[in-house]
Amino acid sequence: MKILFFSAKPYDKQFFDLYNEDYGFEIEYLETHLGPHIVNTVQDQQAVCVFVNDKVNAEVISILAKKGVKIIALRCAGFNNVDLDAARAHGIRVCRVPEYSPQAVAEHTVAMLLTLNRKTHKAYNRVREQDFSLNGLMGFNLYGKTVGVIGTGKIGGAFCRIMLGFGCKVKAYDLYPNKELESSGVVYTALEDVLVSSDIISLHCPLNEDTHYIINEKTIATMRTGVALINTSRGGLINTADIIEALKSKRVAYLGIDVYEQEEKLFFRDLSGSIIDDDVIQRLISFPNVLITAHQAFFTQEALSEIAQITLKSINDLACGQKPENNSIVLV
Structure with missing residues (x-):
């Protein structure tokens, strides 16, 4: 063949x-x-x-x-x-x-969260410039925080287990709750409750008609001010224009994305010598509290x-x- x-x-x-x-x-x-x-x-x-x-x-x-x-x-x-x-x-x-290897994506999700929180990417660049100051590098403890997980399939489940290991309280939304995860300490609840009560929200659901733009102006408005949002699933889960407004208003304090709705024009290519005419991705890159990787989580x-x-x-x-x-x- x-x-x-x-x-x-x-x-x-x-x-x-x-x-x-x-x-x-x-x-x-x-x-x-x-x-x-x-x-x-x-x-x-x-x-x-x-x-x-x-x-x-x-x-x-x-x-x-x-x-x-x-x-x-x-x-x-x-x-x-x-x-x-x-x-x-x-x-x-x-x-x-x-x-x-659902662990590959789950572990990358945690890596993005830790990088945004503890700002290790910025610390690395500072030290290389012989700047050993700590100003602007303060993070927060993950221990005791409430982590909301939307979608608890193989990847979402692996992420839940990791966050439980950090000592986090894990709330999850899925149409089909996982009994094993429940017995491990994951609390299944309504989507609205996950959005309202979580310090950190991680997306692990598939992209379909029901989940397209599941993160939008309306759902963002219900989130805690200062929430951290990570998406390693599909770019279309997030309305990018709405998330930019949420970053500007500081409703969303941290954004980590390994996927992007218009990524087919960008990802998996070396565009370092090109002029990128996607103003949306350029705006996202400009935020100091946004971390973008190019569909690397599976890698x-x-x-x-x-x-x-x-x-x-x-x-x-x-x-x-x-x-x-x-x-x-x-x-x-």
């Missing part, structure tokens, strides 16, 4: 080539993202492998089907960028990686290994007429 990868980086090739030794697929890697502008590059491949910012809409899927593509494999957990109705209409099967050796192994196995299972394991199927 031939597979065409889009949005491929050197680390994708490293891990997929390693684990493809067990399958022998013919793999071609393209660095460009998939969209209407490039879909005709697909020639005789039976599968395409895409990532979070690839545009797999109805137009793209129609062309893929005409070119004989039978499988769309997402090497990520989310699939909101794929038109499933169009895939179903054209008989294309869709698979994903439902979970890959560990363990996670990349799991992504490659699960993706290739799912493609192989589908090609052999079998149903892949571990809930990787989105659409058969």
Whole structure:
């Protein structure tokens, strides 16, 4: 079977080539993202492998089907960028990686929170300039703080356990409460209560019609003044214009984001020599209490290994007429 990868980086090739030794697929890697502008590059491949910012809409899927593509494999957990109705209409099967080292994302979330709080990034730069002063570096104890977690799947659950270890009070909102987390001390409550009572709020829910802009002017207004907000899930969970106003008013004291709604134009690229015309991201960067990483939370050796192994196995299972394991199927 031939597979065409889009949005491929050197680390994708490293891990997929390693684990493809067990399958022998013919793999071609393209660095460009998939969209209407490039879909005709697909020639005789039976599968395409895409990532979070690839545009797999109805137009793209129609062309893929005409070119004989039978499988769309997402090497990520989310699939909101794929038109499933169009895939179903054209008989294309869709698979994903439902979970890959959830600890990787949970630990990065904690790293962002600690960096914002204790300002280690600023301290690092100061010391390199031989400035050993402490002015402006004061943080707060995490111990005893109330942490609100929106979404307690594998990643959210891992984050809850870490924060419990810090001695925090953890409140959570999820449509399906986790009994094991409850027994560990997590208190499930209404979304409104999580927003109102938390010192720190971390987003770990999927992006869908119900969660799009779950953080907006109205919900921000219910939060405690001085709240810390971390998002390592999907950029569309936050209305960026509203969060900028909240930063200006100091309602939100700390913002850490590893995802951004318009990230497909920016992330995974070196734009250090370019003029970026996205005024919104430039405004966010200008805040001293905002920390942005470029969709880095998943980026560990363990996670990349799991992504490659699960993706290739799912493609192989589908090609052999079998149903892949571990809930990787989105659409058969």
